[in-house]
Amino acid sequence: MIDTLLRREFPFASLKLLASARSAGTVIDVRGESIPVLEATPEAFEGVDIALFSAGGDVSLRLAPEAVKRGALVIDNTSAYRMAPEVPLVVPEVNAHEIFNHHGIIANPNCSTIQMMVALYPIYQVYGIRRIVVSTYQAASGAGQRAIEELKQTAAAILTGESPTASVLPVSKLEKHYPLAFNVLPQIDVFEANGYTKEEMKMVNETHKILADSRIQVTPTAVRVPVVYGHSEAVYVETEKPFVLEDVKNLLANSPGLILQDDPANQIYPQPLQAAGEFPVFVGRVRKDLFVENGLSLWVVADNILKGAALNAVQIAEIWVRQEGVL
Amino acid sequence: MIDTLLRREFPFASLKLLASARSAGTVIDVRGESIPVLEATPEAFEGVDIALFSAGGDVSLRLAPEAVKRGALVIDNTSAYRMAPEVPLVVPEVNAHEIFNHHGIIANPNCSTIQMMVALYPIYQVYGIRRIVVSTYQAASGAGQRAIEELKQTAAAILTGESPTASVLPVSKLEKHYPLAFNVLPQIDVFEANGYTKEEMKMVNETHKILADSRIQVTPTAVRVPVVYGHSEAVYVETEKPFVLEDVKNLLANSPGLILQDDPANQIYPQPLQAAGEFPVFVGRVRKDLFVENGLSLWVVADNILKGAALNAVQIAEIWVRQEGVL
Numbered sequence: 001m002i003d004t005l006l007r008r009e010f011p012f013a014s015l016k017l018l019a020s021a022r023s024a025g026t027v028i029d030v031r032g033e034s035i036p037v038l039e040a041t042p043e044a045f046e047g048v049d050i051a052l053f054s055a056g057g058d059v060s061l062r063l064a065p066e067a068v069k070r071g072a073l074v075i076d077n078t079s080a081y082r083m084a085p086e087v088p089l090v091v092p093e094v095n096a097h098e099i100f101n102h103h104g105i106i107a108n109p110n111c112s113t114i115q116m117m118v119a120l121y122p123i124y125q126v127y128g129i130r131r132i133v134v135s136t137y138q139a140a141s142g143a144g145q146r147a148i149e150e151l152k153q154t155a156a157a158i159l160t161g162e163s164p165t166a167s168v169l170p171v172s173k174l175e176k177h178y179p180l181a182f183n184v185l186p187q188i189d190v191f192e193a194n195g196y197t198k199e200e201m202k203m204v205n206e207t208h209k210i211l212a213d214s215r216i217q218v219t220p221t222a223v224r225v226p227v228v229y230g231h232s233e234a235v236y237v238e239t240e241k242p243f244v245l246e247d248v249k250n251l252l253a254n255s256p257g258l259i260l261q262d263d264p265a266n267q268i269y270p271q272p273l274q275a276a277g278e279f280p281v282f283v284g285r286v287r288k289d290l291f292v293e294n295g296l297s298l299w300v301v302a303d304n305i306l307k308g309a310a311l312n313a314v315q316i317a318e319i320w321v322r323q324e325g326v327l
Numbered sequence: 328m329i330d331t332l333l334r335r336e337f338p339f340a341s342l343k344l345l346a347s348a349r350s351a352g353t354v355i356d357v358r359g360e361s362i363p364v365l366e367a368t369p370e371a372f373e374g375v376d377i378a379l380f381s382a383g384g385d386v387s388l389r390l391a392p393e394a395v396k397r398g399a400l401v402i403d404n405t406s407a408y409r410m411a412p413e414v415p416l417v418v419p420e421v422n423a424h425e426i427f428n429h430h431g432i433i434a435n436p437n438c439s440t441i442q443m444m445v446a447l448y449p450i451y452q453v454y455g456i457r458r459i460v461v462s463t464y465q466a467a468s469g470a471g472q473r474a475i476e477e478l479k480q481t482a483a484a485i486l487t488g489e490s491p492t493a494s495v496l497p498v499s500k501l502e503k504h505y506p507l508a509f510n511v512l513p514q515i516d517v518f519e520a521n522g523y524t525k526e527e528m529k530m531v532n533e534t535h536k537i538l539a540d541s542r543i544q545v546t547p548t549a550v551r552v553p554v555v556y557g558h559s560e561a562v563y564v565e566t567e568k569p570f571v572l573e574d575v576k577n578l579l580a581n582s583p584g585l586i587l588q589d590d591p592a593n594q595i596y597p598q599p600l601q602a603a604g605e606f607p608v609f610v611g612r613v614r615k616d617l618f619v620e621n622g623l624s625l626w627v628v629a630d631n632i633l634k635g636a637a638l639n640a641v642q643i644a645e646i647w648v649r650q651e652g653v654l
């Protein structure tokens with residue numbers, strides 16, 4: 001988050017770093033200035049204009065209202081407020097106007113939803129979208145730093161012929177854990193009663209809310225793969241109106257936040273190892289369905305920590321600041 | 328292949344091992360007996376009842392007719408004859424009867440098609456299938472031993488902070504190569520003019536041939552993931568007739584070659600690391616679509632080297648031997 005603020009040259013006058021009592025007291029170097037980490041108490045939000053929350057849903061539920069009470073705009077990276085009717089759920093390339101309808105809190109969508117929305121919104125605007133079938137290839141970093149460490153440890157164990165042990169993935173708070181290295185885990189977050197995971201239901205519900213269109217039929221399968229940074233998605237859509245493939249490619253090549261990497265003859269297509277550390281969403285393998293009228297397949301890759309989290313939040317703050325002249 | 332023949336206790340009287348001139352001369356230990364590898368010449372097939380081919384399409388095109396001429400039944404693991412009209416394309420759990428329509432050659436389907444067919448055929452029989460949208464998560468072993476080595480080398484390089492180099496994956500004969508470790512590559516085999524890869528077109532064409540039903544709309548995306556053994560597939564189908572979810576699960580639990588691993592509450596679902604070395608196809612995450620009438624999603628995993636190749640070929644030979652009393 002700090003890194004993204006700096007890379008975007010976000011115009012902050014001062015930066016306050018808040019964390020749990022356990023982490024308070026450490027000092028973080030920001031542009032050569034040593035900034036102490038303070039404990040995130042309600043009072044700590046006094047004088048804060050914009051509060052970027054990213055410390056888990058329970059922390060947001062407890063402290064976001066305190067920050068709002070003290071005059072801050074909260075941009076929340078957790079799922080705590082995403083489906084609250086009065087809270088805008090914003091992907092700037094899609095529904096930036098919603099930023100100005102906030103009541104103190106703006107929610108940042110789930111990483112896998114954000115990149116899909118950036119890729120599909122241009123198509124939605126021009127052709128309409130009736131349905132989406134999406135399979136994800138999600139990176140370990142989406143489950144946090146401990147998941148990254150576990151991926152590396154299990155990979156090293158398998159490479160040296162030891163048997164890998166896991167205690168974090170797929171869901172740290174659940175009972176069973178499986179190694180992700182040289183494996184694929186079809187579970188991200190807990191299961192709901194309908195057989196879908198919470199991650200999958202986020203892709204359904206957040207798509208409906210961001211596009212303000214609950215008619216779209218979304219069929220998700222969310223899968224964790226042994227990648228450190230960068231989520232990939234195989235996305236199939238059916239548009240309402242017919243399309244010419246070249247027109248769709250031109251549209252995607254000229255849409256905000258999106259880079260078209262689609263040249264099969266030269267083996268050019270998005271890859272997570274290449275997208276890691278980058279701000280845009282990358283799209284490729286754009287092709288017409290062989291059988292289904294208005295069927296279209298695409299391959300969408302983005303850095304889940306940047307566009308899927310920190311960057312999207314900072315973009316929201318940028319638009320707010322630019323329009324409101326807050327700072 | 329040898330290992331599978333032994334594990335299945337295939338009733339062979341003698342085993343002949345053939346390879347290129349380069350590999351000829353090595354000696355392989357089979358059940359304590361030292362068997363020399365001979366050069367695969369046309370004459371080497373004299374006296375052979377069943378010839379299991381797995382040395383690339385060009386070798387099969389050159390030598391399979393020579394083996395047939397000398398009285399052998401050829402079971403071909405390559406793609407050379409799969410779409411030839413007079414050659415049966417067989418998944419024993421689906422169309423074993425085709426084995427007896429051969430004219431000397433029986434083709435073994437592509438690995439990603441085989442496991443999908445084992446999982447979908449019971450559903451196809453009872454409910455009919457109108458369409459399939461499938462995204463694959465395919466292991467490095469599908470691209471051969473050099474691809475496995477490259478996956479391990481690139482993984483080790485990244486873990487030690489070196490930059491990985493690739494010269495095999497995604498397609499060794501093409502110009503560009505990308506590391507697979509901690510990455511995902513949306514290319515398996517070369518691209519065709521329609522934007523689909525050859526691997527994806529195999530899933531379309533072979534599905535039609537095996538089910539003898541070219542009306543099924545197949546939408547594939549084939550992706551290589553950093554796994555050594557075991558292909559996974561996120562499969563969405565639309566059936567012709569309505570279904571009750573529990574009936575589908577019972578059906579899958581009682582179908583040949585298939586093991587239902589579907590207990591989300593206890594985090595039970597198929598994983599490639601668990602399926603590696605096993606003969607069956609594993610299916611889980613079976614769930615009804617949230618919006619689409621007759622929509623069904625499943626997660627299918629199998630060892631691509633066993634059920635996807637050697638086992639399927641040996642099963643074909645077993646059925647032929649059992650019915651014909653050849654040996």
